[in-house]
Amino acid sequence: MNDSPIVVENLVKYYDGRCILDGISLTVPRGCIYGLLGRNGSGKTTMIRILLGLEPPTRGRTLVLGEDSTQLSANTHGRVGYVAEGHHLIQSYKVRRLIGLCKGLSLRWNDKFFGQLMETFRLPMDRKVKDLSTGMRAQLNLALAMAIDPEMVILDDPTLGLDTVARRQFLELAIDVIQRQGRTILFSSHILADVERIADRIGVLVAGKLVVDCSLEELKSRVKKLRVIFPERTPDDLYITDIINRQAMGREMVLTVANWNAQKQAILQTFDPESCTEVPMTLEDIFIECTRPASAVVPQESEV
Numbered sequence: 001m002n003d004s005p006i007v008v009e010n011l012v013k014y015y016d017g018r019c020i021l022d023g024i025s026l027t028v029p030r031g032c033i034y035g036l037l038g039r040n041g042s043g044k045t046t047m048i049r050i051l052l053g054l055e056p057p058t059r060g061r062t063l064v065l066g067e068d069s070t071q072l073s074a075n076t077h078g079r080v081g082y083v084a085e086g087h088h089l090i091q092s093y094k095v096r097r098l099i100g101l102c103k104g105l106s107l108r109w110n111d112k113f114f115g116q117l118m119e120t121f122r123l124p125m126d127r128k129v130k131d132l133s134t135g136m137r138a139q140l141n142l143a144l145a146m147a148i149d150p151e152m153v154i155l156d157d158p159t160l161g162l163d164t165v166a167r168r169q170f171l172e173l174a175i176d177v178i179q180r181q182g183r184t185i186l187f188s189s190h191i192l193a194d195v196e197r198i199a200d201r202i203g204v205l206v207a208g209k210l211v212v213d214c215s216l217e218e219l220k221s222r223v224k225k226l227r228v229i230f231p232e233r234t235p236d237d238l239y240i241t242d243i244i245n246r247q248a249m250g251r252e253m254v255l256t257v258a259n260w261n262a263q264k265q266a267i268l269q270t271f272d273p274e275s276c277t278e279v280p281m282t283l284e285d286i287f288i289e290c291t292r293p294a295s296a297v298v299p300q301e302s303e304v
Contacts, residue, residue, distance in 0.1 A: 003066070004029055005152045005184040006051065010060035013046055020046050022208040023060070028201070031182040033175075035199030035216075037192065037287055042205040044188045045085075048156050051186075052082060065152060078107040081145035081178075085157035089137060091130035095123055102144050114147040120173065135166035142174055152184045159191060167191065171198065196283035206291050216283065223286050224260035225279040228253045228268070235271055240264050244289050254279070256289050 006028035013021040021043045028034045038044045049055050051062050053072045062069040067076045090098055103109050118125075121139040129137065138158060145153065155174070159167040175198050178185055189195050195202070202219050204212035212219060223244070228234075234248040242258040251274075257264060268276065281289075 005065055006034070006186060007063040008047070008051075008060070009062070011047065011050065011057055011062060012059040013043070013050065014058045019208050021050075021057075024205075024208075024210050025060075026203055026210060026213050028184060028186060030184055033185045033187060033198055033200045034203060035195035035201070036186060036188040036203050036205070037195060038205030039291055043208050044205055045156055047205075048154055048186070048188065052080070052154065053077075074107060078148055079151045081148060081150035081153040083138075083141050083145050083153070083155045083158045085160045089129045089141060092128065094126055094128050095132070095140060096125040098129060098140075099125075099144070102147070106148055108148045110147060110149040113149055114143065117143040117146060117177065120177075133166075134161050135163075135170065138162060138166070138170050139173070142170070142177070146177055150183065152186075153178045155185065155187045155189075157189050159189065159194060167194065192284040192287055193282070202283070204287065204290060212290060219283075219286060220281065222260065223256065223258055223281065223289065225254065225256045225281050225285070225289075226268075227275075227277045227279055228255060229274045229276075230271060231274055238268065238271070240267050245292070258290075 004027045006026075008024050008026045011021050011024040012019070024043075024047065036044050036047070046055075047062075050057050051064055051069050053064075053069045056070055064072060065076050065079055067073060090101075093101070099114075121136075121143060123132070123136055123140055123143070129140070132140065142158070158174070159170055162170060171194055175185075187195065187199060196216065199216055201215050202212060203210055214222070230251050230253070233251060234253045238255075240257060241264075243255065244258055245254075245256040247254045
């Protein structure tokens with residue numbers, strides 16, 4: 001039996017005849033911080049909603065903490081913390097009243113843990129939610145999600161709308177709090193630098209397909225960007241597979257290649273380049289290269 005907190009098997013989802021998720025399969029190991037990336041409309045939030053049982057799949061299935069998402073028990077719901085983009089809280093309530101409501105509705109509530117969070121965040125208890133800053137609302141949302149002491153936490157673009165300082169503070173606090181006792185995190189974000197800072201494993205959705213699913217370190221080793229200077233003009237064809245992007249000017253070529261290996265390097269050397277320099281790439285650089293409309297090549301775990 002697979003004891004991974006999140007298991008997705010051949011997940012397909014259609015909306016009005018349009019395929020949003022096309023055969024997604026992935027597993028998030030226990031204690032992992034999994035960064036789920038994709039452009040707008042790629043299916044990230046849809047997959048999260050299916051995981052949480054908020055909408056059904058068209059085909060396939062998802063498991064959360066061992067239970068089918070379409071039949072999650074109240075107990076399992078109580079073991080999952082969820083922080084969504086926008087932090088939709090009851091605006092007219094004062095912070096103290098909202099906390100009391102959530103506590104009364106919760107099957108599991110850790111008073112001691114929640115007290116520590118509120119002391120850390122220093123939120124004004126007698127202020128209305130609508131009068132809080134965006135950063136404060138994000139912190140309150142996180143505190144309420146963590147008050148049930150969840151085994152797993154799903155963060156769906158939780159820093160959207162925060163400025164750089166507030167975003168950094170939120171992430172540092174969130175990861176410090178969430179990772180205690182080896183909690184599992186599924187983290188979706190448009191801010192790739194945030195994902196790169198905290199994620200162990202990366203998944204990239206492109207047009208409803210999971211085109212990348214590997215560790216961050218492995219992804220960076222598979223995708224290489226090279227600046228190559230040739231003795232004369234650049235060759236018309238390098239005879240190298242998995243070229244994601246190529247730009248040539250004069251004797252210089254900038255080349256991005258997936259699944260880079262010794263064989264491809266040997267092929268490149270047959271053109272006797274004067275120099276070949278690797279260009280450092282951030283996760284954001286790799287994401288842009290792998291999801292650009294003209295790019296049909298993605299790094300594959302099975303390839304060498």
